[in-house]
Amino acid sequence: MRGVSALLAQLLVALGVGSGVAGAQTYPSRTITFVVPFPPGGSTSLVGRVIADRMSQLLGQSIIVDNRGGAGGTVGAKAVAKSEPDGYTLMVGYTGTLAIAPSLYRSAGYDPRKDFVPIGMIGSAPSSLVVHPSFPAKTVAEAIAYAKANPGKVNFGSAGIGTVGHITGEYFARAAGIRIVHIPYKGSGPAVSDLLGGHIPMSFSPIATTAGNVKAGLLRGLAVTSVRRNPLLPDVPTMIEAGVTGFDAVLAYGLVAPAGTPRFVIDKLNAALQTALASDEVKKQLELDGTEITPSTPEEYADFIDKDEKKWSELVKASGVEPE
CATH class of the missing domain: 3.40.190.150 (Bordetella uptake gene, domain 1)
Known part of the structure; x- marks a missing residue:
């Protein structure tokens, strides 16, 4: 009986291996x-x-x-x-x-x-802190100073609650000692669209969705959130370079x-x-x-x-x- 059981076990293993090989050969079939x-x-x-x-x-x-x-x-x-x-x-x-x-x-x-x-x-990839050209700040330091002078009156958009842009914006506010108001959207595309239209003054959005508009002068890039500058926007400083110590949020x-x-x-x-x-x-x-x-x-x-x-x-x- 032991010999039969062992043989059965071997056959089951072999069948399992065989089905795996067959599956690997046919996947994907649709x-x-x-x-x-x-x-x-x-x-x-x-x-x-x-x-x-x-x-x-x-x-x-x-x-x-x-x-x-x-x-x-x-x-x-x-x-x-x-x-x-x-x-x-x-x-x-x-x-x-x-x-x-x-x-x-x-x-x-x-x-x-x-x-x-x-x-x-x-x-x-890093996120980017971008603002509408009408926003008075041209640097991160100026944005912080403006927000301190207007507590709770500066809005920032993101791809939605719980996204990298949202948490990065709140993290920035805490690090800079300012109060800014989060406006959630249903994605980076809608957030950047409203920013371009001047409906919000500021956004933390992925660099892929903002770089073209920054290069075209439709948005102003204040900083990227990585510890190194990004080749897509080589002239835009990192948050650390802009004076926010230890900031790293990619x-x-x-x-x-x-x-x-x-x-x-x-x-x-x-x-x-x-x-x-x-x-x-x-x-x-x-x-x-x-x-x-x-x-x-x-x-x-x-x-x-x-x-x-x-x-x-x-x-x-x-x-x-x-x-x-």
């Missing part, structure tokens, strides 16, 4: 969806579409980008977390949904460590799948993602968006998400924003 948890026009959408186009070519299947905005990205994130873990519904991960929301919302509806499987990192992008997605699917997607990021075409497009490419293994991205969530939970606390 269209893949990349969920971007924000409306079109924002930086996450821009990055997601660049990656989707190249990975589609590499995988031999169509990849559509599905923009599902709402609640600072948590609507789309929850939808992906509850999706079938078959490799056909993925999310373009972003600092706001994977690192900020768990601290900002008492119940975000998902756990970034338990409900998602990391596929790999894409890159990182956003990161990556690709994640629902928990339970088979390992062979994750490996195949990671290989395609890394190949895409190594292509000259993708490098050029992401650099034009101000994104620094940082490819990784699934394990490295998991470690990054863990550390990033801890970092931003501290920034949420430092910003003074109360959990919702």
Whole structure:
């Protein structure tokens, strides 16, 4: 009986391995969806579409980008977390949904460590502090002085509650000792559109969505939120250079799948993602968006998400924003 049981166990293992190999060979066999948890026009959408186009070519299947905005990205994130873990519904991960929301919302509806499987990192980029040309401040120091002279009367826009722009703005206000009023939008695109129209004087928005308008003179760039200047706006100083000590708040992008997605699917997607990021075409497009490419293994991205969530939970606390 022991011999029969051992043989049966071996057969089951062999069948399992065989099904995995077969699955790896046939995946993907239909269209893949990349969920971007924000409306079109924002930086996450821009990055997601660049990656989707190249990975589609590499995988031999169509990849559509599905923009599902709402609640600072948590609507789309929850939808992906509850999706079938078959490799056909993925999310373009972003600092706001994977690192900020768990601290900002008492119940975000998902756990970034338990409900998602990391596929790999894409890159990182700073936010930018930009103002309408009619705003009197031409430097960060002047903006701080103006806000101190007009407490609670200066508004700033962001992609929504719980986004990097929101928390970065609150963090800036706390660091500078000023009171500014947050105006949430349903994405970076709408926020920048209202800023261009003069409906708000200031915004913390991803550099990808503001650089073109700054170069065209339609907006004034006061600072970027990284510790180094960004090639997209080389003449715009960092917050640290502008006098805000130790200021560092960059956003990161990556690709994640629902928990339970088979390992062979994750490996195949990671290989395609890394190949895409190594292509000259993708490098050029992401650099034009101000994104620094940082490819990784699934394990490295998991470690990054863990550390990033801890970092931003501290920034949420430092910003003074109360959990919702």
